[in-house]
Amino acid sequence: MFKRMDEIMIEIPEVEKPDPNAAAAVQELLGGKFGEMSTLNNYLYQSFNFRSKDKLKPFYDLVMSITAEELGHVELVSHAVNKCLRGSTAYKEPDKNPLEAVKDARLSYHFLAGAQGAMPFDSMGNPWNGTYVFNSGNLVEDLLHNFFLECGARTHKMKVYEMTDHPAARAVVGFLLVRGGVHVVAYAKALEIATGVNVTKLVPIPSLSNKKFSEAAKYEEKGVHTKLYTWSDKDFTDIGQIWKGTHPEDGSPLEVIPGAPKGVPIPPSPEVPEEFAPGISEEEFKEIAKRLKMAGNIKD
Numbered sequence: 001m002f003k004r005m006d007e008i009m010i011e012i013p014e015v016e017k018p019d020p021n022a023a024a025a026v027q028e029l030l031g032g033k034f035g036e037m038s039t040l041n042n043y044l045y046q047s048f049n050f051r052s053k054d055k056l057k058p059f060y061d062l063v064m065s066i067t068a069e070e071l072g073h074v075e076l077v078s079h080a081v082n083k084c085l086r087g088s089t090a091y092k093e094p095d096k097n098p099l100e101a102v103k104d105a106r107l108s109y110h111f112l113a114g115a116q117g118a119m120p121f122d123s124m125g126n127p128w129n130g131t132y133v134f135n136s137g138n139l140v141e142d143l144l145h146n147f148f149l150e151c152g153a154r155t156h157k158m159k160v161y162e163m164t165d166h167p168a169a170r171a172v173v174g175f176l177l178v179r180g181g182v183h184v185v186a187y188a189k190a191l192e193i194a195t196g197v198n199v200t201k202l203v204p205i206p207s208l209s210n211k212k213f214s215e216a217a218k219y220e221e222k223g224v225h226t227k228l229y230t231w232s233d234k235d236f237t238d239i240g241q242i243w244k245g246t247h248p249e250d251g252s253p254l255e256v257i258p259g260a261p262k263g264v265p266i267p268p269s270p271e272v273p274e275e276f277a278p279g280i281s282e283e284e285f286k287e288i289a290k291r292l293k294m295a296g297n298i299k300d
Helices: 020-031 036-048 057-085 139-163 167-195 214-221 237-241 282-295
Strands: 227-229 255-257
Touching: 020 036, 020 057, 020 139, 020 167, 036 057, 036 139, 057 139, 057 167, 057 227, 057 237, 139 167, 167 214, 167 227, 237 255
Parallel strands: 227 255
Antiparallel strands: none
C-alpha cells in the first residue's frame, strides 16, 4: 500500500517567468525513456514480482523504498513543468485569440490537450510507454539495469539543467541530481554485495560532480546525498545492510532515515479561464458552496 501526503519534496521558486519550451525540455525528465515515470515503473514492477524476498530481503527493501521516493519525483517534476508553463497566456475573449501567444510553442499539447499542465510525455510529445519497463526476475540483472537506468537519468538531468535557466526547472533538476545520485550509489552498493564487484568505483557517471551544479551543490552541502529513506513507518529497515559505510565520492557517512523526509505544501494552481479550467464560474462556485454546506449540515 501507499500513504500519500499533501506535500512535495522541496519548495519550487514562485516566479513570473513563463517558458513553454523549458517546460517541454523538463517533460523529458517525466515521460522520457530515462524519466521519472520509467524509474518509478521499473522499480514498481520489480517490487511486485520480486522472487525469494525472504532470503533476499535487504535487496527487496531497497527496491521497495526507492519505488516510493520515485512517486515523489514524478510529482515534483510535474509541478516543475506546471511552474514553467504558468502565465504563458492570459484571458481574453475567444475572438481575440487568447492562446495565440503559444501557437509556436515546441510542445503545443500542453495547451491543446490540457490546461497548461504536465503530461505523461517526453520532450517531443511522445507518450510514455510500458516497453521502458525492465523486469527480468534475475536479481543481479535487474540491479545492473537499475544502475544503468539511474546513470542514464542523471545524464538527461544534467543536459536539461544546461538547457534552461528557468528557476523552477533548475531548482527541481538540481535536487533530483542529488537524489538520483543516491539511487546510483545504492544500486552500486547492492551489486557489490550481490556479486563482490566494487561498482561504486564507476561513479559518478557522467564523470562530473554534482557540486558543479549550484542548485545541486546546496543540497550536497546539507548532506542530502548521504541519506536513504525507508518511506515507511516500520518496514524496509533492512536497507541498512546495503546503505552503509561512506559515500564513494566525498567519504561522508551514509545514513538510513526511517520514514519520509519533511515536505512543503503543494503550490496551488490558479484558474486558466482561456483554457476553460476549472470551468466553474463565480456564481457556480457559490452554488457549490451552498450545496456543500447543506450536505455537511453547516449553518452560517
